[in-house]
Amino acid sequence: MNFLLMTVVVAFRVLARNRMRSALTMLGIIIGVGAVIAMVSIGEGAKAAVQAQIASFGTNVITILPGSMTLSGVRTGHGGAVTLTIADMEELKKIPGVTYAGWGRRDAMQVVHENKNWFTTINAVSPDYLVIRAWTALNGEFFTQTEMDTAAKVVLLGNTILKNLFEPGEDPMGAMIRIKNMPFKVVGTLEAKGYDTRGNDQDDVVFIPFTTAERKIMGTKFMGSIGAGYLSAESPEQMAQVVDEVQRVLRQRHKLRPDQDDDFTVRNQIDIAKVQEGTSESMKLMLLAVASISLLVGGIGIMNILLVSVTERTREIGIRMAVGAKRRHILLQFLVEAVVLSAMGGLIGVGLGVAGAQAASNIAGWPTIISADILLIAFGFSALVGIFFGLYPANKASQLNPIEALRYE
Amino acid sequence: MSLIVCRDLVKTYRLGEMDVHALLGVSLTIDTGEFVAVMGASGSGKSTLMNILGCLDVPTAGTYILEGTDVSTLGENRLAEIRNSKIGFVFQNFNLIPRTTALENVQLPLFYRGIPAHEQKALALRALERVGLADRQRHHPAQLSGGQQQRVAIARALVTDPSIILADEPTGNLDSQASREIMETLTQLNREGITIILVTHEAEIAGYARRAITMKDGVILSDRNAGGVAVARVVPQEVRA
Numbered sequence: 129m130n131f132l133l134m135t136v137v138v139a140f141r142v143l144a145r146n147r148m149r150s151a152l153t154m155l156g157i158i159i160g161v162g163a164v165i166a167m168v169s170i171g172e173g174a175k176a177a178v179q180a181q182i183a184s185f186g187t188n189v190i191t192i193l194p195g196s197m198t199l200s201g202v203r204t205g206h207g208g209a210v211t212l213t214i215a216d217m218e219e220l221k222k223i224p225g226v227t228y229a230g231w232g233r234r235d236a237m238q239v240v241h242e243n244k245n246w247f248t249t250i251n252a253v254s255p256d257y258l259v260i261r262a263w264t265a266l267n268g269e270f271f272t273q274t275e276m277d278t279a280a281k282v283v284l285l286g287n288t289i290l291k292n293l294f295e296p297g298e299d300p301m302g303a304m305i306r307i308k309n310m311p312f313k314v315v316g317t318l319e320a321k322g323y324d325t326r327g328n329d330q331d332d333v334v335f336i337p338f339t340t341a342e343r344k345i346m347g348t349k350f351m352g353s354i355g356a357g358y359l360s361a362e363s364p365e366q367m368a369q370v371v372d373e374v375q376r377v378l379r380q381r382h383k384l385r386p387d388q389d390d391d392f393t394v395r396n397q398i399d400i401a402k403v404q405e406g407t408s409e410s411m412k413l414m415l416l417a418v419a420s421i422s423l424l425v426g427g428i429g430i431m432n433i434l435l436v437s438v439t440e441r442t443r444e445i446g447i448r449m450a451v452g453a454k455r456r457h458i459l460l461q462f463l464v465e466a467v468v469l470s471a472m473g474g475l476i477g478v479g480l481g482v483a484g485a486q487a488a489s490n491i492a493g494w495p496t497i498i499s500a501d502i503l504l505i506a507f508g509f510s511a512l513v514g515i516f517f518g519l520y521p522a523n524k525a526s527q528l529n530p531i532e533a534l535r536y537e
Numbered sequence: 538m539s540l541i542v543c544r545d546l547v548k549t550y551r552l553g554e555m556d557v558h559a560l561l562g563v564s565l566t567i568d569t570g571e572f573v574a575v576m577g578a579s580g581s582g583k584s585t586l587m588n589i590l591g592c593l594d595v596p597t598a599g600t601y602i603l604e605g606t607d608v609s610t611l612g613e614n615r616l617a618e619i620r621n622s623k624i625g626f627v628f629q630n631f632n633l634i635p636r637t638t639a640l641e642n643v644q645l646p647l648f649y650r651g652i653p654a655h656e657q658k659a660l661a662l663r664a665l666e667r668v669g670l671a672d673r674q675r676h677h678p679a680q681l682s683g684g685q686q687q688r689v690a691i692a693r694a695l696v697t698d699p700s701i702i703l704a705d706e707p708t709g710n711l712d713s714q715a716s717r718e719i720m721e722t723l724t725q726l727n728r729e730g731i732t733i734i735l736v737t738h739e740a741e742i743a744g745y746a747r748r749a750i751t752m753k754d755g756v757i758l759s760d761r762n763a764g765g766v767a768v769a770r771v772v773p774q775e776v777r778a
Contacts, residue, residue, distance in 0.1 A: 452649040
C-alpha cells in the first residue's frame with residue numbers, strides 16, 4: 129500500500145513534467161465524460177418533465193371512449209356511437225379496485241365576458257371527473273351534487289380562460305360569463321396544468337356541470353349519453369385487471385355477441401407511459417454508445433502517449449531495473465500513470481459536465497437533473513479506461529530487457 | 538569465504554542464424570575487499586561478464602556463486618532483489634534519471650526496497666555526504682557537472698550498502714581532472730572495505746586497482762595483481778583439452 133501510494137506520487141510528478149502533453153492526453157477523456165454528464169443531465173431533466181406531464185393527466189386513469197358504429201358499411205370513428213351512458217359508468221364504479229368514476233362531453237363554443245370573448249372547449253363533466261383528472265381548484269370549489277341535480281348555470285375557469293377574459297388582478301369569483309347567450313356564474317378557477325404530452329394547452333377549457341350541458345346547451349340524442357368515461361384505479365397494479373373487468377361488464381351491458389367487436393375503446397395511461405419509457409430507453413442506449421465511443425477514443429489517446437513515453441524513457445526503465453525494480457514495479461508505475469491521467473481527465477470532465485448542464489438550464493432554460501450516480505459511474509468508467517488502455521504500454525515497458533534498455537540511446 | 542566464485546561461465550547469444558559466443562568458459566574468484574579491474578578490447582566479453590556478475594543476465598552454462606548463493610539459476614524477481622541489496626552499479630554515461638533531483642536519484646534503490654520515505658531520505662542524504670555532494674541534493678542532473686553526476690551515481694550505488702560496486706567505464710565520459718576525482722573516490726570506498734570491480738580499457742585507470750584481469754575473445758588472458766604476479770593460472774577449457 130505504501131509502495132502504491134509512492135508510485136502515485138511519482139506518477140503525478142512525471143505527468144507534471146510534461147504538463148501540456150498530459151493535458152492534451154486527458155482532453156479526450158475530459159470531453160467524453162463531460163459530454164456524457166451534460167447529455168444525461170439534460171436527458172433526465174427532459175424525462176422528468178415528460179413524466180410530470182403524464183402525471184398531470186391524473187394517476188391510474190382508465191379512459192373509456194364510445195366506439196365506432198358501422199352504418200351501411202361506413203364506420204364512424206371514435207365517439208360515433210352513443211352507446212356509452214351514465215348508467216354504464218355507475219355500473220363500472222362497482223368494479224373492485226375502482227375508486228372514482230366520472231364522465232364528460234366536450235364541445236367548442238364562444239365564451240363572453242363583458243367586452244371580451246374567447247373560443248374554447250366547453251367540458252361538461254361530473255364532479256368526480258375533476259378528481260380523477262387531478263384538477264385542483266385555485267379559488268372556489270368543484271360542482272356540488274345540488275348543482276348537478278338542478279343543472280345549475282355555474283362554471284369553473286381554466287387558467288388560459290382566466291387570462292383571456294379577465295383583466296389581470298380582476299376577481300373572477302361570482303362574475304357572470306355567457307356561453308351560447310346563457311349567463312353562467314363563475315364559481316371557481318383552476319390551477320394551471322400546462323401542456324399535455326401532445327402539446328395541447330390543457331388550461332384552455334371551461335367546465336360546466338354535465339347535466340347543464342345536456343339539458344340547456346348541447347342537447348343530447350338520448351338522456352345519459354356521454355362523450356367519454358373515466359375511472360381511476362386504486363393502484364397501478366390493479367389497472368390491467370380493472371380494464372379486463374370493464375370490458376366484460378360493458379360487453380354484457382351492451383348485449384354484444386361474441387363475434388361482434390367492442391362498441392367502445394378502453395385506454396389506459398400505462399400504455400402511454402410505456403411509450404415514453406421506450407423513448408427514454410433508446411435515448412439512454414444512444415448516450416451509452418456516444419459515451420463508449422468518446423471514452424474509447426480518449427483511451428486510445430492515453431495508450432498512444434504512454435507508448436511514446438515508454439520509448440522515451442527506455443533508459444530510465446533500464447536504470448530502475450538495474451537498481452532492483454521488478455517487472456511488476458515497472459508495470460505498476462506505467463499503469464498508475466495511465467490511471468492518474470484518465471481519472472484526472474474524468475474528474476475534470478465531471479466538473480465540466482456539471483457546469484455544462486447548469487449552463488444549459490440557466491441559459492437555454494432546459495430542465496436538467498444531475499444525479500450523483502451518473503457522476504460516479506462516469507468517473508469510475510474513466511478510471512477503468514485508464515487501466516484497460518494502460519495495460520498494453522505498461523506491459524511493454526515491464527518486458528524490456530534491462531541490458532538493452534540501459535544501452536538505449 | 539570468497540565473495541564471487543565463477544566456474545566455467547559460458548554465454549552464447551543467438552544473432553539471426555549465427556551463435557555468438559561472448560564468454561567461452563570463464564572461471565574467476567574474487568574476495569571481499571578486492572579492487573579488481575577488468576580490461577579488454579571491445580568484443581572481448583568483458584561487458585557480458587559484467588552483466589552476469591551484476592545479475593542483469595544469466596550464463597548459458599557454468600555457475601556463479603555470490604556470497605554462497607548460486608545465482609546462475611535464479612528467476613528474474615530474485616535477481617532483481619539481489620541487484621537491489623548486493624550490487625551497486627556505476628555506468629559510463631552516469632544513467633541518472635533526468636529532471637529528478639540528486640536526492641531522489643539516490644533514493645531510487647531504497648524506493649524499490651519499500652522502506653518508509655523518511656528513512657529513504659536520511660540514508661540517501663548520508664550517501665551524498667560520503668561523496669561530498671550533500672549541498673547539491675536538490676539539483677537535477679542537468680545542473681551538475683559530469684564529475685558531480687558520476688558522484689551522484691556512486692552515492693546511488695552506495696546507498697543500499699552493497700557487497701560489490703560494479704563500475705563500467707566510470708571515467709569514460711569525464712575529463713582527466715574529474716576522472717582522477719572519481720577514481721580517488723572509488724579508491725577511498727575500497728579502503729573502507731567495499732569490493733570494487735572496474736571495467737575499463739584505459740591502463741591508467743586500471744592502475745588504481747590492485748588486480749587486473751585482461752580478457753580477449755571470451756576468455757581470461759591474464760589475471761595479475763598490482764605487482765604483476767599472476768593470481769591464478771587461467772587457461773580456458775578448450776586450450777586445456
